[in-house]
Amino acid sequence: MIPIYYSGEVANARANGQPIVALESTIITHGMPFPQNVETARMVEADVRKAGAAPATIAVLDGQLHVGLEALQLDALGQAENVAKLSRADIAACIATGGTGATTVAATMIAAHLAGIHVFATGGIGGVHRGAETSFDISADLQELAQTPVTVVGAGAKAILDLPKTFEVLETLGVPVIAFRQDMLPAFWSATSDIPAPLRMDSAADIANAHKTRIAMGLSGGQLVANPIPAEAEIRPAALRPIIAQALNEAEKRGIGAKAVTPFLLGRMFELTDGQSLRANIALVRNNATLAAQIAVALLK
Ligand code: PSU
Ligand code: MN
Secondary structure, eight states: OOOEEEOOOHHHHHHTOOOOOEEEIIIIIISSSSTTTHHHHHHHHHHHHHHOOOEEEEEEEEEEESSOOOOOHHHHHHOSSOOOEEEETHHHHHHTHHHHEEEEEHHHOOOOOOOOEHHHHEOEEEOBBHHHHHOOBHHHHHHHHHHHHOOEEESSSSSTHHHHOOOOHHHHHHOOOOEOOOOOOBBBSSSSSSSSSSSEEEHHHHHHHHHHHHHHHOOOOOEEOOOOOOOOGGOOOHHHHHHHHHHHHHHHTOOOOOOHHHHHHHHHHHHHTHHHHHHHHHHHHHHHHHHHHHHHHTTOO
């Protein structure tokens, strides 16, 4: 095992057998602008605490794998430049070479699992990009959900993606996709899409039981909980459609590829919606943090 550096709060929760929720850091470094990124990260941690769990924001700092960041570390990460975006392919290399990087959904799942954490809250997972039939751009988040036993709470997959293909791949990989308290899948900034949810659950206890049952059956991989954005914060699909089209068009014209695609598209969405997409993003991550903490609490009952 590699050494893991726990924050005081997470070390304490581990020592006392208290619930812990993992949080990713790519959303801080690549998903939102400063200072809203740091403010959001702090609010999300507070939401987890309020619901009875300890927040464990995960990142690699100078080659050390941190599970739980102290306040000053979080502030520094939120303002640092040239932080790497770490997925399954990059995280070991970053640790081995003493680098600093923020973890995506895939890398956060890996670190959470190493630290014995079962539940993780994010904004929305990566997935199959539009045009993937020519670009082959499919997020490593999907494969990770298929192999690492962590329950991930997100507002579905980001609507800049090809959502039907994303959920098709998750089905192929055998990943349970559970809509929370509705029959349709949410679409990140919008509370609903026109895609029926494969599974629906209405309580954190049911989601926790399903997580335990999968482990008891020896099934590899995690679950994706698709938690709709609160209605008052959502942006309607009809309003989003032309904006997403414009952002995608610009990405193509500018030849944005690989890891830069998602940060570029999210950044353009913020600009093109005059900050409305950022406000929605903040609301949905906080909502996910609360549900993730409720699941972590239920898992210990
Ligand atoms: N959720 C957000 N904002 C983000 C992300 C998720 O609200 O920036 C990040 C996650 O870290 C996710 C990544 O794993 O985007 C997907 O990147 P890619 O498409 O390159 O795999
Ligand atoms: Mn990609």
